Amino acid sequence: MRLKLHIWRQASGSKNGDFVEYNMPDVSEDMSFLEMLDVLNEKLISDGKDPVAFDHDCREGICGMCGMVINGRPHGPRVATTTCQLHMRSFKDGDEIWIEPWRAQSFPVLKDLVVDRTSFDRIIQAGGYISVRTGSAPEANNLLIPKPDADTAFDAAACIGCGACVAACPNASAMLFTSAKVSHLGHLPQGQAERSRRVRSMVARMDAEGFGGCTNHRECEAACPKQISIFHIARLNRDLIKAQLTTQEEKAVSEGAG
Amino acid sequence: MELNSNCPTGPIEKRWEKHRFDMKLVNPANKRKYNLIVVGSGLAGGAAAATLGELGYNVRCFCYQDSPRRAHSIAAQGGINAAKNYQNDGDSIYRLFYDTVKGGDFRARESNVYRLAELSVNIIDQCAAQGVPFAREYSGHLANRSFGGAQVSRTFYARGQTGQQLLLGAYQALEKQVNVGNVKMNSRSEMLELIVVNGRARGIVTRDMISGKIESHLADAVILATGGYGNVFYLSTNAKGCNVTAGWRAHRRGALFANPCYTQIHPTCIPVSGEYQSKLTLMSESLRNDGRVWVPKRKEDTGKSPQDIAEGDRDYYLERKYPSFGNLVPRDIASRNAKDVCDEGRGVGPGGLGVYLDFSDAIRRLGQPAIAERYGNLFDMYERITGENPYQLPMRIYPAIHYTMGGLWVDYNLMSNLPGLFVAGEANFSDHGANRLGASALMQGLADGYFIIPYTIGNYLAQTKLEAVSDSTAEAREALQAAEARVKTLLNINGKRSPDSFHKELGKLCWDKCGMARDAKGLEEAIRRIPEIREEFWKNLRVLGEGGSLNQTLEKAGRVADFLEFGELMCLDALKREESCGGHFRTEHQTEDGEAKRDDENFTYAAAWEWKGEGQAHALHKERLDFEYVKPTQRSYK
Numbered sequence: 017m018r019l020k021l022h023i024w025r026q027a028s029g030s031k032n033g034d035f036v037e038y039n040m041p042d043v044s045e046d047m048s049f050l051e052m053l054d055v056l057n058e059k060l061i062s063d064g065k066d067p068v069a070f071d072h073d074c075r076e077g078i079c080g081m082c083g084m085v086i087n088g089r090p091h092g093p094r095v096a097t098t099t100c101q102l103h104m105r106s107f108k109d110g111d112e113i114w115i116e117p118w119r120a121q122s123f124p125v126l127k128d129l130v131v132d133r134t135s136f137d138r139i140i141q142a143g144g145y146i147s148v149r150t151g152s153a154p155e156a157n158n159l160l161i162p163k164p165d166a167d168t169a170f171d172a173a174a175c176i177g178c179g180a181c182v183a184a185c186p187n188a189s190a191m192l193f194t195s196a197k198v199s200h201l202g203h204l205p206q207g208q209a210e211r212s213r214r215v216r217s218m219v220a221r222m223d224a225e226g227f228g229g230c231t232n233h234r235e236c237e238a239a240c241p242k243q244i245s246i247f248h249i250a251r252l253n254r255d256l257i258k259a260q261l262t263t264q265e266e267k268a269v270s271e272g273a274g
Numbered sequence: 275m276e277l278n279s280n281c282p283t284g285p286i287e288k289r290w291e292k293h294r295f296d297m298k299l300v301n302p303a304n305k306r307k308y309n310l311i312v313v314g315s316g317l318a319g320g321a322a323a324a325t326l327g328e329l330g331y332n333v334r335c336f337c338y339q340d341s342p343r344r345a346h347s348i349a350a351q352g353g354i355n356a357a358k359n360y361q362n363d364g365d366s367i368y369r370l371f372y373d374t375v376k377g378g379d380f381r382a383r384e385s386n387v388y389r390l391a392e393l394s395v396n397i398i399d400q401c402a403a404q405g406v407p408f409a410r411e412y413s414g415h416l417a418n419r420s421f422g423g424a425q426v427s428r429t430f431y432a433r434g435q436t437g438q439q440l441l442l443g444a445y446q447a448l449e450k451q452v453n454v455g456n457v458k459m460n461s462r463s464e465m466l467e468l469i470v471v472n473g474r475a476r477g478i479v480t481r482d483m484i485s486g487k488i489e490s491h492l493a494d495a496v497i498l499a500t501g502g503y504g505n506v507f508y509l510s511t512n513a514k515g516c517n518v519t520a521g522w523r524a525h526r527r528g529a530l531f532a533n534p535c536y537t538q539i540h541p542t543c544i545p546v547s548g549e550y551q552s553k554l555t556l557m558s559e560s561l562r563n564d565g566r567v568w569v570p571k572r573k574e575d576t577g578k579s580p581q582d583i584a585e586g587d588r589d590y591y592l593e594r595k596y597p598s599f600g601n602l603v604p605r606d607i608a609s610r611n612a613k614d615v616c617d618e619g620r621g622v623g624p625g626g627l628g629v630y631l632d633f634s635d636a637i638r639r640l641g642q643p644a645i646a647e648r649y650g651n652l653f654d655m656y657e658r659i660t661g662e663n664p665y666q667l668p669m670r671i672y673p674a675i676h677y678t679m680g681g682l683w684v685d686y687n688l689m690s691n692l693p694g695l696f697v698a699g700e701a702n703f704s705d706h707g708a709n710r711l712g713a714s715a716l717m718q719g720l721a722d723g724y725f726i727i728p729y730t731i732g733n734y735l736a737q738t739k740l741e742a743v744s745d746s747t748a749e750a751r752e753a754l755q756a757a758e759a760r761v762k763t764l765l766n767i768n769g770k771r772s773p774d775s776f777h778k779e780l781g782k783l784c785w786d787k788c789g790m791a792r793d794a795k796g797l798e799e800a801i802r803r804i805p806e807i808r809e810e811f812w813k814n815l816r817v818l819g820e821g822g823s824l825n826q827t828l829e830k831a832g833r834v835a836d837f838l839e840f841g842e843l844m845c846l847d848a849l850k851r852e853e854s855c856g857g858h859f860r861t862e863h864q865t866e867d868g869e870a871k872r873d874d875e876n877f878t879y880a881a882a883w884e885w886k887g888e889g890q891a892h893a894l895h896k897e898r899l900d901f902e903y904v905k906p907t908q909r910s911y912k
Contacts, residue, residue, distance in 0.1 A: 028823060045661070046547040054774070055550055061772045061827065066819055069826055071340065073513040075553045077655075078438055079344040097658060105661050126484055127824040134461065137341050141453040145446035146405045150325040150724050151396070153403035157360065160414030170407035170432060173439060177343055204405050 017043050017109035021056070023068055024116045029124050029132075035114070045105035049092065050075060050082065052104055069128040077101040077241065080176030083183070084129045085116040090180035090239040098178065098241040118179050120188035122226045133179050135225040136193060142221035143214035144197040146206050165203050172200035174242045184239035187228030192236040194222050195252035196244050202255055212259035219256055277530075277882060277897040280685040281385040286903055287367070290389045293686070294729055298736035305330035308735055309493040311478055313465050313520050315342030317437075317716060318699025319499030320444035321723025327451030329728060334491060335448065336463045336480060338515055338829075343445040346501060346513040347699075347719060350437025351558045353421055353429035354401075354716040356394035361418050365426040367391045372904050373424060374714060377604075378679075378707020379856035379872065380906040381533070381880070383899060385686055386704045390714075393721040398430055400724060404443040408432050422559060422712025423602055429713045434558055434651055440716055444723070464829065465520045466757040468496065468527045468695070471749045472741070475524075475695035479757045483829060486822040488758050490750045492743050495694045495731055498524060499723065502678035502700040504537065506837045506844060507789070508781020510675035511543060511556040517833035518840045521682050521701055529690045530882035530895060532703035533680035534840070535848035538710055538857045539790055540676035541608035544659055545628040554674040555659060557652050559712055562601045562608070564636040564645065565669070567592050569620040569629050576622050580630055580668050591615055596912055604909075606709055606857050606870070609673035613790045614868075616672075623670040632668035673790060677715060679706040679857065680847070683882040683897070687730035688722060691882075693738070696731060698722035703880065708856025761821045764831045769814030773830040776811045780804065780834070780841055788845050793861045797849040801842060808838040843883060843892060850894065853877045865908075874906050 019040040026033025043052055050072050057067035073081040077098040084099055086092035092102045107113065115129065123131040161169075173196070181192035198215050201207035207214075230249060237246045282289040282296070300308070308331050312323040315337040323335040337345060357370040370391035375382060402408060402416070409417040409431050421429035432439040451457040460480070467479035469490060477492035503518040504510040525531045542557045568590045570576055575583050591611055593600045601608075612629045615621065622628050637645050642665055646653070653664045660670070681703040682690050688704065689696050699719040706714065743750060787800035811834070819825045854863040854870035855877070863871045879896040886893055 044548055044550065047550050048552070048659075051550045051552050054552055058772055058774060061816060061818060062770070064818065067827060069824055073339055073344055073515050074346060074349045075514060076349050076511075076555055078349050078435065079339070079346070079513060081339060081344050094658070101655070101658050103659065103661070130824065133340055137343075137449060137452075137459070137461075140446060141449045145450045146403065147450065148400070148403040148447075149328060150321075150400060150447075150728065153396075153399040156358075156399045156402035157415050159402065161410055162414050163410045163412050166407055166410040166414075169405070170439075173407050173432075173442065174435065176438075177341065200407070201405050204407070206403055206405050 017045065017104070017107070019043050019107065020112045022112065022114045023128070025068070025128055026125055028127055033125070043104050045103070047104045048075070048100060049086070049102040049104065050100050069130050071130050072100055075100040078176060080178040083118060083178045083180055085118065085183055087114050090118070090183040091241055096241055096243050118183035120182045120227070122188065122190070123179060123182060133177070135227070136177050136179065136190070138225060139190065139194055139218055139221050140197065143210065143217040144201070146201055147210060159205055161204060169200050169203040172196045172203070172244065172248050175244055176242055178241065180239045180241060181236035182227065184235040185228065186233055186235065187231060189230045189236070190222050190225070190227040191230035191249050191252065192240065192244055192246065194218050195248040198255060199248035199251045202251065211255065212263040215252060215255040216259050219252070275691070275884065275895050277683070277691070277895050278685065279383060279897060280687060281383065282686070286384065286388045289385055290392060297729060297733035300732045300736050302330060306332055308332060309334070310495050310497065310731065311491060311493040312336070312497045312499060313478060314345065314499035314501060314699070314701070315445070315448065316345030316347035316499060316501060316699060317441055317444055317719030318701070318723040319497070320345065320441065320448050321720050322497055322499060322698055322727045323457050324444060324447035324451050325724055325728045326731070327448070327456035330456065333451070333457040334460060334493070335457055336460045336465060338462065338464045338483065340461055342448055342459060342461065343442060345441060346516055347441045347716070348438045349513065350716055351434045351556070352560065353419065353431035353436045353713040354397065354440065355428050355711070355713045356398045356430055356717065357391055357428060358395055358398060360416060361427045363426045365428050367395070369426065370394060370428065374705070374711060375707070375904040376909070377709055377711040379709050379870070379909065380707065380874070380878070380901060380904070381536070381855055381899065382705055382707030384901060384903055389726070390705050390718055390721050393725045394717050396725060397717060397720045401440055401443050404447060406432065406439045406443045423599070423604055424711070437716060440720065444720070466523065466760070466832065467753040468524045469750050469753045470527045470692060471743050471747060474693045474740070476743050477750060479753050481757070481761070484824055486820070486825065488754065488761065490745050490754045492745070492750060494735060494740055495696060497696040497698060497727060497731070498682065498701050499698040500701045502681070503534070503840060504675045504678050506781065506841045507675045507785050508777050509546065509551060509554050509785070511540060511554050514553060517836065519833050519836045522836040522840050524682060524690070524692070524695060526885050527692070528885070529692050529695055530683035530884055531680070531843060532683035532880050532882045533708070533847065534844040534883070535788070535851055535858050536679035536708045536856060537675060538605065538677040538679060539609040539673045541605055541612060541673045542631065542671045543674035544656065545623050545670050545672040547624055547660070555655070556674065556676060557656065557669070557671065559605070561631060561649060561652060564648070565601065565631040565633050566590055566635060567601050567608070567629055567631055569615045569622060573619045576620060576626060580622070589615070589620070598912060605712070606859070610790055610859060612673055628670035628672045630668035631671045633664065634668070637665065677710055679703065679708060679710055683880070687733065688727055689730065689734060694734065696727055698727055708858055760832070761828065764815065764817050764828060764835070765821055767812065767815045767817070769816050771814050772816060773827060773834045776807060776815070777830070777834045777837065779807055780838055783807070784841050784844070788848050791859050791861050792848050794849060797845050800845040801849065804838065804842040804845065811835065811838055846892065847881055847883065851877060851881065870909070872906070
């Protein structure tokens with residue numbers, strides 16, 4: 017099939033960007049979206065032009081590294097599908113495709129379609145873990161976890177940290193991402209000791225990183241390639257209110273051994 | 275060179291305990307005075323960095339992705355083995371040890387494998403405590419399944435995303451240490467050189483992939499946890515960025531590379547659909563529990579729709595040849611048989627490189643909902659990629675490179691022959707011999723990272739007197755300049771071909787000559803051809819742009835350059851190993867009925883190769899393998 021692409025080109029974060037048009041005369045429907053960009057890049061290299069920079073790694077929809085806004089939708093038209101798993105049979109001959117990076121203040125563009133998502137790492141640093149010193153864990157089956165709780169925790173833990181939720185949200189909120197971790201750990205008995213501190217600290221970090229607030233547009237849920245439910249946002253809000261009412265602000269964070 | 279494995283002696287079940295007691299300790303107050311570098315943030319690297327940070331060492335961790343959570347461990351699907359014997363079905367540490375040594379076709383070190391089996395139980399405890407959402411029974415207990423042909427149910431899993439969940443556990447522990455300041459994380463950084471001072475590994479040179487800045491980082495010890503080299507074949511199930519550069523650069527600085535010819539091919543991957551194919555996607559091996567593998571009996575039928583081929587015209591070749599294991603034969607056997615039927619011209623799909631994996635009998639027997647419950651996510655993935663509905667048409671599958679058992683040579687302490695250079699996870703060669711069993715990669719990565727290196731590195735530091743080094747130390751300056759010069763050279767060739775075009779050419783050659791089946795003639799041809807491709811690479815490569823900013827073509831070029839050297843060593847190792855074992859199948863060495871034939875008398879050793887300099891032949895060093903507990907036998911799955 018023949019396609020016309022409009023791709024966001026931006027040399028670096030400090031330069032202005034713009035859409036550039038590329039004609040793709042011969043695209044196979046069996047190609048993945050990223051393979052189509054590979055073909056374009058090989059052509060650009062042979063023409064002596066700078067290839068399009070984009071993030072990708074596993075190309076199996078699990079690492080969370082890829083992501084671009086395709087015709088206005090993060091990861092493109094297919095439900096529950098990352099960009100790398102999107103195939104060209106989702107498009108038809110003669111289509112025009114607009115390709116942009118995630119747009120959010122907290123995800124600054126580094127080049128073309130590549131953005132900096134280290135703000136997500138910093139949200140996890142703020143409390144997205146259960147503290148357990150290596151080697152000090154009790155026998156695993158001493159802790160029984162009802163299957164429904166384990167399943168709900170898993171549903172939340174399936175988040176791949178791609179950032180599509182932020183890109184989809186009109187407020188660029190990171191609530192779905194943050195709540196997925198809060199809810200995953202909060203559903204497990206191991207996660208109770210730090211539950212209050214975790215939610216307060218992660219939400220504070222999320223705000224400090226410049227992500228917007230959640231006003232229930234539900235765009236995040238629709239864009240999420242792992243179909244994480246906004247149920248987890250409700251869960252976060254409940255935990256947050258409870259934590260604010262029942263616990264005091266932490267003064268210091270204790271260190272590990274050493 | 276004398277290769278000393280430094281394995282403890284005595285009864286095998288006491289060796290690790292004895293060794294741990296014999297090891298020297300670093301005083302808690304002194305730990306923060308030591309600087310450690312961890313390259314790679316997957317299960318092995320992430321677990322090691324988190325644990326070393328927690329112990330109080332000063333750790334810097336590097337990864338090429340934008341976040342440590344993206345390391346390719348994340349893509350592992352099936353599960354992780356542990357000898358918990360929760361199912362009361364006769365499992366034990368000894369049995370897991372036995373199965374792993376046998377599964378590795380008697381080419382692994384017994385002491386290491388026993389330790390791995392022993393630590394497997396601690397891994398599950400650790401990960402469950404971290405909040406890894408393992409599958410559970412309704413009683414709340416951990417669930418298990420049987421995997422990869424094992425006769426006991428010892429595999430723990432988290433749906434089809436076990437690697438992801440284990441990695442996120444390690445990642446979260448790592449980020450906690452970043453938060454308290456014990457670990458400094460450098461993402462989007464690629465290691466380009468190892469710094470060796472007075473024979474000891476003392477640091478690395480990296481390129482910041484955003485700013486392009488090339489810098490040296492000095493330390494008291496370096497841990498490489500940089501994964502496998504499967505991408506030498508271009509098409510593999512590895513992530514696109516996986517590469518051999520860190521290991522190869524260390525090799526060129528003196529670290530021995532062991533058993534590079536041991537590569538594992540996974541039988542159930544989605545076949546190649548065209549020239550543009552960029553990677554291959556694995557479909558969990560569990561599909562073979564209910565799917566039946568077949569091809570048409572006659573070549574003429576390969577073009578027909580599978581529904582139009584009558585039952586009597588189908589060849590269920592695995593069931594025919596291996597009546598007792600049928601479709602569940604081990605990975606290497608399933609893969610080789612698929613290749614054989616395709617070589618006979620009976621393959622299906624584009625290019626004739628595929629076989630059917632058919633669920634119609636299972637759907638008739640159990641109903642579509644039952645099959646959807648078991649494999650729904652895999653069927654969906656297949657449909658997304660191929661556009662075909664596997665509930666109606668049989669899947670097409672073909673083998674693909676998936677894991678590499680070879681790697682940098684290490685002793686029992688996971689230290690290479692270069693003191694101060696430790697190697698963990700898939701990057702080392704230690705535990706899987708010539709073939710890895712399903713659900714054992716995650717186990718090894720985490721055992722190395724959480725439970726082995728944190729002990730053995732202390733032992734090294736406590737008894738080693740290290741001189742002060744800095745960026746201006748001659749060796750550090752030399753390594754930095756070498757990395758800078760190389761980047762400059764890559765940018766200034768100004769030829770015509772892209773790095774990918776060379777990578778594809780190398781990959782195809784390696785797959786044809788050093789893939790599922792190998793022979794001397796083909797390997798000799800590859801060894802002749804690879805230097806020619808390499809020569810053209812350095813004359814005709816085109817990398818546009820500059821080194822001082824994000825330049826993905828430049829990154830690829832550096833990795834392909836190293837694959838072009840590594841590929842030759844892999845073929846050489848395959849040529850010199852005149853036997854078949856595990857994933858290494860030499861067509862000259864097979865039994866009358868086409869099975870792998872080992873030569874224990876001459877090849878019961880690990881082949882550790884030494885770099886002798888540019889244009890010089892590699893030197894081979896042999897580490898003899900002794901089997902005191904598991905006596906070598908011929909594997910049989912008939």
